[in-house]
Amino acid sequence: MQLKPINQQVVSVVGASSGIGRITALEFARRGAKVVVSARGESKLKSLVEEIRSFGGEATFCVADVEVFEQVKAIADKTVEVYGRLDTWVHVAAIGIFATVDNTTPEEFKHVIDVNLMGQVYGAMAALPHLKREGRGALIHVSSMEGRRSLPYQSAYSAAKHGVEGFIEAMRVELQYQKSPISVTSVKPAVINTPFWNNGLTKLGVKPTGIPPYYDPKLVADAILYAAEHPTRDYLVGDVAKILDVVQRLSPSLVDSLLVLLGLDLQRTSEAKSEDAPNNFYQPVAEDDRVNGDYGNLVVPSVSDWLEKNPLLQWGAIAGTLALAYLADQVFKKEG
DSSP states (O other): OOOOOGGGOEEEEESOSSHHHHHHHHHHHHTTOEEEEEESOHHHHHHHHHHHHHTTOEEEEEEOOTTSHHHHHHHHHHHHHHHSOOOEEEEOOOOOEEBOGGGSOHHHHHHHHIIIIIHHHHHHHHHHHHHHHHTOEEEEEEOOGGGTSOOTTBHHHHHHHHHHHHHHHHHHHHHHHTTOOEEEEEEEEOSBOSTHHHHSEEOSSEEEOOSSOBBOHHHHHHHHHHHHHSOOSEEEESHHHHHHHHHHHHOHHHHHHHIIIIITGGGEEEEEOOTTSOOSSSSOOTTOOOSSOSOGGGBOOOHHHHHHTOHHHHHHHHHHHHHHHHHHHHHHHHHO
């Protein structure tokens, strides 16, 4: 399956007003792609388009609520109307509520499912006809490590991300059976330093935080851009995402125990915050168009992501590790 170089692509980024979506749109534009950005907040989209145009990039925006299929379809239709085609659809939009299950209302839980799961479903349904007509392209769904391992205080978010994984897997196989040259990627970040933690609805009585360490949003954008040119099934972003994935497969009960011991306390800061404080659960926070959140002091690099985008170095590292293991084995044998 051959995907176009980014500088020849028309890309739609859904959920682009801040955080991962915003930096992803900027990076696509810097690499020469024509970009259509969408979200609920018009003012934040306008500032993003202005920023892209300021360095010579091409972009337009579409205000849309991903809970409404007709509005999501309008994003895809506008992309084709303005630029003639659609090559890559990137779906980032998500909201969060931080609360125990017994302190979450059915309406709140459903709202998260409608945005975080059904929004992604609507996105694929809206984009697929255009991608099929073009004869190739990429669907890139930003999921989460919580699609592999659920976290306390985030039951609705975790449930939605598990649903996204199930949906993507089924759709991918259907497209393969149809011999449709469309790449379907699930990007699963670990904890990322975006305004997500600032803007989520909290019922914890304090400002929530992810379980550290954090990773830079650009790391996720780099993974998305990589998948836009290189067909990729799953992309786990951050060393911790890969470690957690392995441990969860080996011993889910061990992860349970670790989360009981640390997982709840580590998601609570000491900063008081009411559930009535400004949040983006139902309406966008108009003034918050940042890429980065408040936890830059907890951001760490990710070695595995760097290796993943450099296959020769990755194989070199593997070969080096095996060679060291072999030499160590020989030394032990001689000493024995």
